[in-house]
Amino acid sequence: MKTTDHGNGDVRLTGISKAYGSFTAVHPLDLTVPQGSFFALLGASGCGKTTTLRMIAGLEEPSSGTVHLGEQDVTALPPYKRPVNTVFQSYALFPHLDIFENVAFGLRRRGIKSVKKQVEEMLELVQLGEQARKKPHQLSGGQQQRVAVARALINHPKVLLLDEPLGALDLKLRRQMQLELKRIQTEVGITFVHVTHDQEEAMTMADTVAVMNAGRVEQLGSPADLYENPRTTFVANFLGTSNLIEAEIDSRSGDDLVLKAGDGKLVLPGARCSAPATAGGRVLAGVRPEKISLTHADDAGAIPENRNRVTGTIAATSFIGVSTQYIVDSAVCPGLEVYVQNVDHDARLVPGADVVLHWSPAHTFGLDAAQSPLAGTTGPAGLEEETAVR
Structure with missing residues (x-):
């Protein structure tokens, strides 16, 4: 199923940056996310990837630059006026509502009375149709994550933002959910922007990966190209x-x-x-x-x-x-x-x-050879950690 016409579903960041006093979390960067793609921002803690995502969502105000979603400049718009939805690691489901009502929440909030067909379609998409009347605590972590995705997608965003969405899951379930999220993205055909520190996760799901380090994009490309043709020691070491x-x-x-x-x-x-x-x-x-x-x-x-x-x-x-x-x-x-x-x-x-x-x-x-051969490895000489922001 295609959720809607997303002809202008790309994300364009132009000269976007974020500083907190004297600390620069994201240096000015230009980034284009192709419409309908699965795009990953990959990097260690403190590299600026989550700050970049939050600027797309409207949860952080850029220090400079602009954010475009399709042809629309959304830089000055508050989060609720942007055609995006965000899925967080914490899921943030309503514990007192059943799964059906959790997914229907956004539609009811907008005053839509007839929600049954849309909710059932979304639950079918995430393969939870039979769980509709259960409460969140009765589902596994992976199932709760799929509910959070369905709740976000039912609002027909142009872009779905995912902030470390699989971080709370165990390894086996995380790998299952990587394939599940990629299936969902392919089926709905909208742009996914996914933040993660997990190299395998980014390479499994994403069409394009931007490797970030200390507030800058070190290299941008397909997972295979980044792995086979790293251009910096950081990328060579961080990806495998x-x-x-x-x-x-x-x-x-x-x-x-x-x-x-x-x-x-x-x-x-x-x-x-x-x-x-x-x-x-x-x-x-x-x-x-x-x-x-x-x-x-x-x-x-x-x-x-x-x-x-x-x-x-x-x-x-x-x-x-x-x-x-x-x-x-x-x-x-x-x-x-x-x-x-x-x-x-x-x-x-x-x-x-x-x-x-x-x-x-x-x-x-x-x-x-002017670069450090240890850049991108774990330990004090390798990854450049920023403690102020993720």
């Missing part, structure tokens, strides 16, 4: 895990850059290097742990010649069911991480074993 190897640009070979890393060489596709590609320049050569193969040093002769390779010693292993994770210390980079699928396990790959890490040059990306 990256091995970042310090190297120097030695020469060019066709469209590839040849890098010196310790005593060895690595090949990097020139198109995947976001650093200045000048001879003698420093870069961080990145590769994701699951792209790397691990071979015992005794079998190194069987590795094809056209692979990037690094030698090292296994420092630790961790069996996690689907795969085994290895930490490998190497002269070019300590603590390299490798994820190996548990298909054909080599019993020799134990702590202390000498190994060769190798991967296709096409899976290598290059970042500017």
